Amino acid sequence: MTDAIFEIDSDSPVMIQGITGRMGRRHASLMRAYGTNVVGGTSARPEDAVLEGMQVFRSCREVVAATGVWASVVMVPPLEVLSAASEAIDAGVRLVVTIAEGVPVHDALRLKAKARAEGAIWLGASTPGMALPGRAKLGFLPDVALRPGSWALLTKSGTLSYEVGYRMKTRDLGQSIWIGVGGDVVKGVRFADLVAPLARHEPTRGVIVIGEVGGTEEEQFAEAIRAAALAKPVLALLAGRESKEGVSMGHAGAMTDGTMGTLRSKINSLRAAGAEVFESIEALINRAAELSDLSGQYAGTRSVHGA
Known part of the structure; x- marks a missing residue:
């Protein structure tokens, strides 16, 4: 199941959940500059339909339908990680990377069980991310x-x-x-x-x-x-x-x-x-x-x- 981690490359469409936040906006830009194909992201209160060339949506299902994205980097506060990552998995995202420190253990247990049941890969609870150097990175390595x-x-x-x-x-x-x-x-x-x-x-x-x-x-x-x-x-x-x-x-x-x-x-x-x-x-x-x-x-x- 973890083989999908090794499939990420510069063409793989990636989304950022929380893309209009300070961290989301910053690292979406840095990931794109490295070569990652960040096509868009989600925001509960999208101010613009497009952010620095990336589309902003209200839900993961909208991102997946519009872009075919299959990997997500979740940049939301720790108490929102379970909800955000679960939404991505429900939308068909195969690889979810969560970076927030302090995700409650019970939330992590629920998310681990959900990812396993749905055949998704969850990298976290708290991780700086992953990279295939020269091709793409997900997170802030x-x-x-x-x-x-x-x-x-x-x-x-x-x-x-x-x-x-x-x-x-x-x-x-x-x-x-x-x-x-x-x-x-x-x-x-x-x-x-x-x-x-x-x-x-x-x-x-x-x-x-x-x-x-x-x-x-x-x-x-x-x-x-x-x-x-x-x-x-x-x-x-x-x-x-x-x-x-x-x-x-x-x-x-x-x-x-x-x-x-x-x-x-x-x-x-x-x-x-x-x-x-x-x-x-x-x-x-x-x-x-x-x-x-x-x-x-x-x-x-x-x-x-x-x-």
């Missing part, structure tokens, strides 16, 4: 950190991933796809959900994962790459090395459950699955550069995770 390449970049943290993306770019490394899944405890797409499509994604020659302490997502990802015998190198960086157990972090996604969710649990799980885990961005980027220099050898002698 910084252009300065985007460069077309062969590494899939999967991230929880927003700001840490920006730094990793920027460091990659300065070393002439790039991303085949960049997906921010967010750090929420309830989310639409998890790292493990992306293993199967990444295995099939020919432009991706390796995977970089930016995780963090708390939750069990990295352990689940490790199990997924082991079960799939993913034949692509996986490099991981985990934030929170200096965090103290028992001290409250910033969000519910950072909770631990017994030994699961701890830094040691994540490192052990990832390494047992064949991933390489690094203590610094510099070490990770150096390894990615080394593997990229040797990329001609992957076709004949690729390591198989979990084999």
Whole structure:
């Protein structure tokens, strides 16, 4: 089901829900400047039929009927995310990206169930978005950190991933796809959900994962790459090395459950699955550069995770 994420390109019609708001207007313009085909959006109180060349509608059904849009970026306040994203899904939108911080957990649970029942992909609750560099971006990933390449970049943290993306770019490394899944405890797409499509994604020659302490997502990802015998190198960086157990972090996604969710649990799980885990961005980027220099050898002698 998550394969649709990999189908976005510069021709894919995209809409912005909340396009006349300050954030919606700003990022719609930035996404278009990057190359994303933002054809229009919705507003509860549209002042103009056209905004900077983009059509403004009152409902998602109107946008879909007029433009054939199948992807939406939801830029509304957190308490309005469930309603807005549900409207998009009901209108037939296949990929919904929500960026607001603070979506209530019960709303996230309802939205996750709805997306699953309708066969839609929900990226959120809170995410900086996704990009296929050189083609399109949905959300507010910084252009300065985007460069077309062969590494899939999967991230929880927003700001840490920006730094990793920027460091990659300065070393002439790039991303085949960049997906921010967010750090929420309830989310639409998890790292493990992306293993199967990444295995099939020919432009991706390796995977970089930016995780963090708390939750069990990295352990689940490790199990997924082991079960799939993913034949692509996986490099991981985990934030929170200096965090103290028992001290409250910033969000519910950072909770631990017994030994699961701890830094040691994540490192052990990832390494047992064949991933390489690094203590610094510099070490990770150096390894990615080394593997990229040797990329001609992957076709004949690729390591198989979990084999």
